[in-house]
Amino acid sequence: MFHVGKQVTPALGSLPVSPFSKGTRSVLPFRRSQASLGIVVFIGLFFGLGPSSYGGIQTGMAGEGISVIDMDELVKRLQGHVRELTVTIGERSVRLPDNLEKTARYIEAFYGSLGLGVERESYRYQDMTVANVVARVDFSASPSRLYLLGAHYDTVGGTVGADDNASAIAVQLETVRQLQALRATRQLNVAVKLVSFPLEEPPVFGTQAMGSRVHARNAKKKGEKIDGMICLEMVGYTCSKPGCQDYPFPLMFMDYPKEGTFIGIVGNLSSRGLTSGLYGGWLLPSVRLSDHASFWDEGFRAVMVTDSAFYRNPYYHQHSDTMDKLDFRFMAELVRSLVIFFAEAGSGADR
Numbered sequence: 070m071f072h073v074g075k076q077v078t079p080a081l082g083s084l085p086v087s088p089f090s091k092g093t094r095s096v097l098p099f100r101r102s103q104a105s106l107g108i109v110v111f112i113g114l115f116f117g118l119g120p121s122s123y124g125g126i127q128t129g130m131a132g133e134g135i136s137v138i139d140m141d142e143l144v145k146r147l148q149g150h151v152r153e154l155t156v157t158i159g160e161r162s163v164r165l166p167d168n169l170e171k172t173a174r175y176i177e178a179f180y181g182s183l184g185l186g187v188e189r190e191s192y193r194y195q196d197m198t199v200a201n202v203v204a205r206v207d208f209s210a211s212p213s214r215l216y217l218l219g220a221h222y223d224t225v226g227g228t229v230g231a232d233d234n235a236s237a238i239a240v241q242l243e244t245v246r247q248l249q250a251l252r253a254t255r256q257l258n259v260a261v262k263l264v265s266f267p268l269e270e271p272p273v274f275g276t277q278a279m280g281s282r283v284h285a286r287n288a289k290k291k292g293e294k295i296d297g298m299i300c301l302e303m304v305g306y307t308c309s310k311p312g313c314q315d316y317p318f319p320l321m322f323m324d325y326p327k328e329g330t331f332i333g334i335v336g337n338l339s340s341r342g343l344t345s346g347l348y349g350g351w352l353l354p355s356v357r358l359s360d361h362a363s364f365w366d367e368g369f370r371a372v373m374v375t376d377s378a379f380y381r382n383p384y385y386h387q388h389s390d391t392m393d394k395l396d397f398r399f400m401a402e403l404v405r406s407l408v409i410f411f412a413e414a415g416s417g418a419d420r
Contacts, residue, residue: 138408143243143401150179150239151305151392154222155229162226162270166197169267172222172238173202176265179242180204183249190264190287194278199267201280206248208257208415215294216414217262218244218407219281219360220301221269231392232382236305238265240400240407247408257415262295266360281360289367296414297343298371300361304332304403305395306382315380329381332403335361336372343370374403 153175154161161168173189180187180202190201202222220237224230245263266280273279281300288295307330308314314329315321336343364371379385384394 138247138401138405140398140401140405143404144397146243146246147239147397147400147404148392150242151231151235151395151397154235154238155231155392159229160227161222161224161230162228163194163223163268163273164226166199169199169223173200173265173267176202176222176238176242180245180263183246185245185249190280190284192278192283194268194273199280201267201284202263202265203284204245204263205260206245206252206263207260208252208255209259212258212260212415214259214296214414215262216259216411217264217295217298217364218301219264219266219284219298221266221280221360223267223270225270225386228386228388228390231390231395232303232306232376233378233385233390234269234301234303235392236303236376236395236400237301240301240304240404241265243401243404244407247404248411251408251412255412257412259411259415261411269360279360279363281363282366285363285367285369288369295364295369298361298364298369299343299407300359300364300371300373302359302361302373302375303378303382303385304374304376305397305400306376306384307396307399308381313381314377317380329377330399332399333375333377334372335375336370337365339365339370343372 154172158168158171158175159165161172163169177187177189185204185206188203190203191198192200218241220241221234222238224233224235229235241263245261248261264281264284266284268278268280276282285298309328309330311327314325314327316323316325359373359375361371361373376382382390382394384390
């Protein structure tokens with residue numbers, strides 16, 4: 070859920086070109102004096118990549134030799150996950166704990182089918198037990214870099230949550246499938262931890278019972294070194310009609326895209342390197358509005374990857390947030406780009 074929250078005036082800066090971007094968008098020079106106004110948030114835009122570049126990695130770069138993903142098959146698999154979550158299981162809110170449990174089991178079973186070990190990070194909320202579902206892909210015996218790819222699997226009450234947030238869980242699961250395939254052919258200096266969180270939505274949002282808060286606190290206590298947390302939050306809705314993409318004030322008056330065919334990347338100032346490593350692009354006011362903020366609060370670098378939620382999707386938090394509204398090809402492109410990002414992260418280049 071991309072929640073409405075406090076907005077602050079953004080400091081402005083220019084992000085470097087990354088392998089995933091189509092180029093740099095020039096903005097005003099970064100002014101350090103503005104940092105005191107609040108968290109600085111950068112947004113990068115991904116418009117889709119041609120098949121010749123395999124998600125943005127060009128010949129001679131870290132991803133050379135990676136097998137091309139069968140995008141048609143990937144689309145079908147993404148559809149299958151969303152169908153299971155939104156049709157077979159349905160609403161996954163705090164008021165239906167049995168459905169939360171069914172969802173946790175579905176995620177566990179999928180990881181098990183890939184040969185991954187799975188752990189539950191269980192905890193109590195009121196009179197029920199919920200759990201973060203945790204798995205990990207290691208590309209070498211002792212990788213020095215660790216990234217966390219997270220998404221919440223609950224919904225707001227009364228909805229089946231196709232975009233919010235079955236789309237993100239589907240992308241998370243299929244990214245893991247592709248990472249496992251890559252792991253069989255490549256040795257990289259990276260590990261990717263997968264965490265699926267319960268209880269991101271109201272009435273739990275903003276409390277210590279959010280699954281992401283539980284995991285971030287525990288990671289801090291254990292002294293885990295997490296190089297970056299990537300939060301997938303509503304990643305499946307696109308719109309191509311000019312003017313369908315909205316922005317918070319004053320960005321609607323600026324030269325930002327008017328069509329919703331991009332993925333946004335949001336991060337705070339300390340996460341700037343992680344943000345620009347994913348994409349280059351525009352800026353957005355601060356939003357502490359999903360699971361990434363739980364990791365900010367514990368001192369970790371974290372970003373939110375999002376289709377921008379209610380700034381684009383008119384079905385946000387409604388019964389009509391169903392899978393027929395999603396752009397599965399768009400989601401498949403995101404899977405491909407995430408695989409490339411992790412491959413590059415493990416190639417030795419500093420981020």
